Amino acid sequence: MATLYEQIRQLINRDKHSTHQQKRTARQVAALQANVLEATAAAVEHNSLGGGNYLISGSAVWDTGLTFRVTQCVYVIEGETYTSLPNSVTLDAADATNPRIDVIAIGTDGIPVVVTGTAAADPVRPEVSSEQVMITFATVAALATTPTGVSDIVIYDEDDDWTTAVSGTRVAKADTSDPLAGTKHISFTNTSTGDYITLDRGSVTSAGGISSFKMYLKNLNYNSRASKKNLLRVALFNGTTRVSEWAHIINGRYGFEWSNTGYQLITIPTSILAPTGDFDILKIEAIGSVTHHIDNISHQGGITEPSVSNYALLDQINLFTKAQTSRIVQLTDGATITVDLSLANVFEVTLDGNRTIDFTNATPGQHFTLKVQQDDTTGGRTLTWDAANDWAGGTAPTLATGTDAVDILTFFVDSAGNIHGSLGVADSQ
Numbered sequence: 001m002a003t004l005y006e007q008i009r010q011l012i013n014r015d016k017h018s019t020h021q022q023k024r025t026a027r028q029v030a031a032l033q034a035n036v037l038e039a040t041a042a043a044v045e046h047n048s049l050g051g052g053n054y055l056i057s058g059s060a061v062w063d064t065g066l067t068f069r070v071t072q073c074v075y076v077i078e079g080e081t082y083t084s085l086p087n088s089v090t091l092d093a094a095d096a097t098n099p100r101i102d103v104i105a106i107g108t109d110g111i112p113v114v115v116t117g118t119a120a121a122d123p124v125r126p127e128v129s130s131e132q133v134m135i136t137f138a139t140v141a142a143l144a145t146t147p148t149g150v151s152d153i154v155i156y157d158e159d160d161d162w163t164t165a166v167s168g169t170r171v172a173k174a175d176t177s178d179p180l181a182g183t184k185h186i187s188f189t190n191t192s193t194g195d196y197i198t199l200d201r202g203s204v205t206s207a208g209g210i211s212s213f214k215m216y217l218k219n220l221n222y223n224s225r226a227s228k229k230n231l232l233r234v235a236l237f238n239g240t241t242r243v244s245e246w247a248h249i250i251n252g253r254y255g256f257e258w259s260n261t262g263y264q265l266i267t268i269p270t271s272i273l274a275p276t277g278d279f280d281i282l283k284i285e286a287i288g289s290v291t292h293h294i295d296n297i298s299h300q301g302g303i304t305e306p307s308v309s310n311y312a313l314l315d316q317i318n319l320f321t322k323a324q325t326s327r328i329v330q331l332t333d334g335a336t337i338t339v340d341l342s343l344a345n346v347f348e349v350t351l352d353g354n355r356t357i358d359f360t361n362a363t364p365g366q367h368f369t370l371k372v373q374q375d376d377t378t379g380g381r382t383l384t385w386d387a388a389n390d391w392a393g394g395t396a397p398t399l400a401t402g403t404d405a406v407d408i409l410t411f412f413v414d415s416a417g418n419i420h421g422s423l424g425v426a427d428s429q
Contacts, residue, residue, distance in 0.1 A: 053075070053076060053077045053078065053130070053132070053133045054075065054076055054133060055073065055074075055075045055133050055134070055135060056073075056074040056075055056076065056081075057072075057073065057074045057252060057253055057254065057255075058070070058071050058072055058073025058074060058075065058084070058106075058135065058255060059071055059073075059135065059136065059212065059254075059255070059267040059269065059303075060089075060104045060112070060135045060136045060303065061212065061214050061265065061267050061300055061303060062138075062146075062147060062150045062152060062300060062302075062303060063088065065090070065145060065146060066090055066091040066092075066093070066094075066140065066145070066146065066147065067088055067089070067090045067091075068088065068089055068090075068091075068104055068136075068138075069086070069087075069088045069265055070084075070086065070087050070088060070089060070104065070106070070112040070135060071086055071254070071255025071264075071265050071266070071267050072084060072085060072086050072255045072256075072257055072264075073106055073112075073133075073135065074252060075106060075133045076133075077107070077108055077131055077132070077133060078130070078131070080108075082106075082108060082110060083110070084106055084110035084111070084112070085110065086255065086264065086265060087111065087112050088112075089104055089112050089113065089114050090114070091114055091116070091138065091140055091147070092114070092116050092140075094140045094141065094142055094143050094144045094145070095119035095140075095142055095143075096142060096143060097119065097142055098119040098120050098121055098123065098142055099119065099120075099123050099139055099140060099141045099142055099144075099148070100116070100117040100118060100119040100120070100123045100139070100140055101117040101123045101124065101125040101126070101137055101138070101139050101140075102114050102115065102116050102117050102126075102137060102138055102139075102140060103115040103117070103125060103126055103128055103134050103136075103137045104134070104135045104136050104137065104138070105128045105132040105133060105134050105135060106132065106133055106135055107129070107131050107132045107133075108131055112135065113132075115127075115128055115132075119142075123139070125137055136303055138150070138303075147302070148302070149301070149302035150300065150301065150302035150303060151300060151301040151302055152298050152299075152300050153298055153299050153300075153301075154296075154297075154298050155199050155201075155213075155282060155297040155298050155299060156186065156199055156215075156294075156295070156296070156297040156298075157181075157182060157295075157296060157297075158182050158183065158184050159173055159174040159184050161199075162199040162200055162201050162202070162282070163199070163200040163202065164186075164197060164198070164199055164200075165197070165198050165200070166195075166196070166197045166198075167194070167195050167196050167197075168192075168195055170188065170189050170190060170191045170192065170195045170286075171186070171187070171188055171189075171191065171195050171196065171197050171286075172186065172187045172189070173186055173197055175187040175293070178218070178293050179295055180216045180218075180263045180293075180295035180296055181295065181296060182295075184295075185293050185294060185295040186284075186293065186294040186295065187291075187292070187293050187294075188232070188286055188290050188291060188292045188293075188294075189291050190289055190291055191286035191288070191289055191290050191291075192286070192288075192289070193286060193287050193288055194285065194286070195285070195286040196283055196284060196285040196286065197283070197284050198237070198281050198282070198283045199281065199282045199283075199284075199297065200280060200281050201279075201280045201281070201282075202280065203280060204238055204278040204279060204280040205278060205279065205280065206278050207236065207244075207270055207273070207275040207278075207279060209301045209302075210270050210299045210300070210301050211269065211270055211300055211301055211302065211303040212267050212268060212269045212270055212299065212300050212303060213234065213267075213268045213270070213273075213282065213297070213298075213299045213300075214265065214266065214267045214268070214296075214297070214298055214299070214300060215265075215266050215294050215295070215296065215297040215298075216263040216264065216265055216266070216294065216295045216296045217232075217249070217256065217263065217264055217266050217292055217293070217294050218261065218262060218263045218264070218292060218293040218294075219256075219258060219260065219261060219264070219291075219292055220261065220291040220292060220293065221289070221290060221291040221292075230287065230288035230289055230290050231248055231249055231250055231286075231287050231288065231290065232248075232249045232284055232285065232286055232287070232290060232292060233246045233247060233248045233249065233284075233285050233287060234246070234247045234249065234268055234273075234282065234283070234284050234285075235247070235273065235282075235283050235285075236273055236275055236279035236281070236282060236283075237279060237280070237281040237282075237283055238277055238278055238279050238280060238281070239280070239281070242283075243275055243276050243277040243278070243279050244273040244274060244275045244276065244279070245272070245273055245274045247268045247272050247273055248287075249266060249268075254266045254267055254268050254272075255267055263293070263295065270299075282297070326344055326345045326346045327344050327346070328344070328346045328347070328348055328371075329343050329344045329346065329347045329348075330347075330348060330349070331347055331348065331349035332349075333349055333350060333351065333352050333353075333355070334355070335353070335355065335356065336355070336356045336357075336358050337349055337355050337356070337357050337358065338358045338360060339357060339358065339359050339360065339370070340360050340361055341359060341360065341361050341362045341363065341366060341368060341413075342360075342361040342363070344368075345366070345367060345368045345369065346368065346369050346371075347368065347369070347370050347371070348370070348371035348372075348373070349370075349371070349372060349373070350373045350374075350375060351372065351373070351374055351375060351381035351383070352375050352381070353381060354381055354382045354383075354384075355381065355382075355383055355384070356383070356384040356385075357383055357384070357385050357386050358386055359386045359388060359389075359419055362388070362413045362417055362419060363413060364413050364414060364415045364416075364417060365413065365415075366412070366413045367410070367411070367412050367413075368410075368411050368413075369408060369409070369410050369411070369424070370408075370409045370410075370411065371406060371407075371408055371409075372399060372406070372407045372408075372409065373404065373405070373406045373407075374399075374400065374401070374402065374403055374404060374405045374406075375403065375404075376403050376404050377403060378403065379401050379402050379403040379404075379405060380401040381399070382399065383399060385421075386419065388417065388418055388419045389418075389419050389420075389421055390418050390419070390420045390421070391420075391421055391422065392420075392421070392422040392423075396421075397409070397422070397423035397426070400426060400427035400428075402427070402429065404429070405427050405428070405429060406425070406427075406428040406429070407423060407425065407426055407427065407428070408423075408424045408425035408428065409421055409422070409423055409424060410422055410424045
């Protein structure tokens with residue numbers, strides 16, 4: 001499986017020619033590059049969190065009962081990038097007595113699964129495995145037939161929900177030729193930039209509590225990905241004033257796959273729109289020439305999207321509201337004690353003889369702590385330190401000699417890889 005950035009390069013190189021093997025212009029290739037890079041912008045943001053498993057794009061939306069529909073997902077597991085097809089999952093029936101929390105996750109096989117939580121008076125969200133990524137989670141109350149707190153407000157079904165208005169003749173608000181369900185749908189046909197449909201709620205409301213906007217979209221101009229100029233975009237308005245960012249529906253974003261010519265579930269998280277005020281209108285606008293059909297538009301609440309709000313970001317100051325700890329690595333005692341500094345920042349060892357310390361995989365800027373304890377019968381064990389060590393005052397500290405005595409040493413790795421150390425706590429009994 002290629003890495004994310006290898007896939008980006010492959011996509012760009014592949015798309016220097018059209019599906020008819022015609023060489024694209026430099027402008028078209030540049031547009032393709034922009035499309036691919038924009039579609040993976042979220043990956044760059046998440047990757048700045050330090051790697052690991054994470055969702056690049058995709059989401060789950062509530063359907064009916066305990067069933068969720070999962071869009072196409074792009075995600076990273078252990079450094080490898082995966083893409084899944086749309087699918088659906090159904091949560092287990094509710095417990096008769098207690099609530100529980102279930103997680104919807106996806107793994108390396110590309111099939112979404114439910115990680116069912118344990119029902120309890122105070123339920124805890126279950127953890128996903130190291131080979132899975134969480135898409136969302138939901139609470140199922142005792143005896144419930146739907147997840148707690150979810151809502152689905154219809155915006156467009158049969159053109160009799162929110163009030164619709166269109167521009168020109170290239171957008172139809174009640175086309176009957178190809179609905180997903182029922183008898184009517186919205187159609188964009190060979191549009192020009194600026195052609196649109198507005199869906200008016202009739203009164204202003206806050207976007208607070210709305211987790212996402214969803215619609216089903218059918219792409220009928222297969223090569224619309226060939227230029228960033230050919231796409232649909234969505235925004236919220238208060239009257240004629242736009243009160244959100246535009247969300248551009250491009251290949252790889254919000255569940256949209258350019259080569260899929262059937263109806264696809266598109267989910268736009270409200271966090272992407274970033275509303276700055278109340279709204280009453282949802283506007284869908286064409287940029288360039290598109291031919292798309294749209295049906296079953298709604299907004300949902302109560303669906304939790306994965307968020308970076310609980311992560312520490314590497315490029316800014318972070319306020320921690322809980323104690324932060326490091327795992328303690330128990331070192332293996334032996335003639336040479338190897339300390340792999342890539343594993344942690346806190347280490348401990350009990351000496352059963354005179355030993356030599358070997359520090360490996362030191363990272364410039366790293367601070368770490370070493371707890372050294374004498375054995376419980378003899379004491380007086382000594383350490384020969386790594387050649388990379390520099391000591392406060394130029395002399396290695398003398399360890400405590402009593403049985404079970406503890407010394408705490410602290411270290412800093414400088415830009416040259418030298419490990420500077422000092423005795424922090426001596427002879428702790």
